[in-house]
Amino acid sequence: MRVEMVPDMIFTSESVTAGHPDKLCDQISDAAIDAFLGQDAAARAIVECAIASGVIFLAARFAAEADVDLPTLARKVVAEAGYVEGRFDARRCSILSSFTELPADLRAPPSDRDEDAEIESVVAQDQANVFGYACRETPELMPAPISFAHRVARALDEERRGADAGWLSPDAKTQVSVQYRGGEPARVHTISIAAVVSPEQRRAELEERLRLIATRAFDESPLRPDAATEFNLILNPRAPFDVEGPARHAGLTGRKNGIDTYGEYARHSGAALSGKDPSRVDRIGAYAARHAAKNIVAARLAERCEVHLGYAIGRARPLSVAVETFGTGAMPDPELARLIEQRLDFRPAAVERRFALRTLPSQAGPAGFYRRLALYGHFGRADLDLPWEATDVAETLAR
Incomplete structure (x- = not known):
């Protein structure tokens, strides 16, 4: 899915809490x-x-x-x-x-040697078209709607883990609608929350509590709810309080691709990111593409950027490295594609080693490394020190 942004529109992205x-x-x-x-x-x-x-x-x-x-x-x-x-x-x-x-x-071959022949010998195990995206709408260079939806979902989870946790279910959904003017995010139009809450408290009190939680989620945001922002609160929908989470609806690994990536604001491969070790190019290729796109934007070579990597089964090097800057590039898109192909190695073994994707879990402690990506998205995570979120080659690209 490619979003062709028009100057004036309202775009909505969603996130979910830990118990979805x-x-x-x-x-x-x-x-x-x-x-x-x-x-x-x-x-x-x-x-x-x-x-x-x-x-x-x-x-x-x-x-x-x-x-x-x-x-x-x-x-x-x-x-x-x-x-x-x-x-x-x-x-x-x-x-x-x-x-x-x-x-x-x-098992994977040893990764302590960097000879080109060894890197070339590790090929894609499947076909994959992966996409990375970045833009200047938020400090983490992510689209505003998904960034804000994650903020609200995280705030609900933090509230539920507090001392007074019994009133809010682990399973909730958040949606944030951002109004664009002139192609730029202008205001938070609507904040929607669907949740199961305690029936023992008055609805008006619960709604006010949820409004405060959602509003506080924007405390350090460049864009905040205003007096006209609508709060759409759907409480205890379609079932009694004790029916929540898996007792209400089934779940499946990899079904929330939009939440994991860019909130459907930009293209993604459609393949699941979770549940795959670093030999799977549909996972690590998406990380490499995001890293490239973010560094192009950080280098001020574009205001918005999508990077496409096309892998074929049995090949190490992507058959396609393409860049789309939606008319915001400081140079033609084909030149940017050649630039990142010269400066970054997109072969699976090179990506795996550059980001230390096999060793990070042993260093992450009880919370894990990959598990923390399974909530609030794999990209734009200011709370995590993710190697593909680093802007470590921006200066090199800008030269």
Whole structure:
């Protein structure tokens, strides 16, 4: 999906909180990737999860010198998301599994040597068109609607983890609609929150509380709600209070691609990012493309930039490196594409090594590295020191 921005429009992006069933699945899948790589940096693993009322299904294929208890890990993620009692909880839910352990020689090759021939020998295992995007709408160079939606979702999760946590469900959805004028974000038009809340408190009190939480989420934002901003609060929709999360609707790994990327404001590959080790080019290629696009914008070579990398199965180098700056580039788009291709190595092994994608999980501590990406997006994360968010080559590109 490519958004052709018009000068005046309203664009909406959404995020969800930690207990949303799709995001539970993403967190479980990425917690498993952290666990495998934390014990064996050469591990290869694909972990997918489905969740419904009372049931978690785990499917994993892996080659690793590691001992990972995936069912126990899944229960830990569910409990930490807030499901410790009620119609769905971490202790009582059933876990079904399908695990395939592959031969150890299918693990990743050693990554301590940088000979070009070795890097060239690591090829894409599948076809992938991946996209990276950056723009000047926010300090983290992300589109404003998705950045703001994540802020509100994070604020709800922080509120729920507080001392007075019982009034708010772990499963909530946030949407922020931004009004554009002259192609630039001008105001926060609407903030929408759908949540299950305690029926024991007055609706007016709950609505005011949610308005305050949402408004505080913009405290350090370049754009804030104004007197005309609408608050659309949908509380306890379609079911009683005790029906929430997986007891209300099913979840699946990789189903929230827009939330994981750019809020549907820019193109993404459609492939799941979570549950895949760094040998999967549809995951790490998306990180490499975002890094390139962000550095082009940081170097002031464009106000908005999309980078496309096209990989073919069995090939190391992308067949396509393309740049689109939507008429904002300081030089023609083909020249920018040649520039990043000269300065950045997009081969899978080079990306994996440049971003240290196999060693970061062992350094991340109990919270994990990949698991933290499964909430609030894989891009624009000012709260995390992500290697693909660094603007470390902007100065080199600007020369």
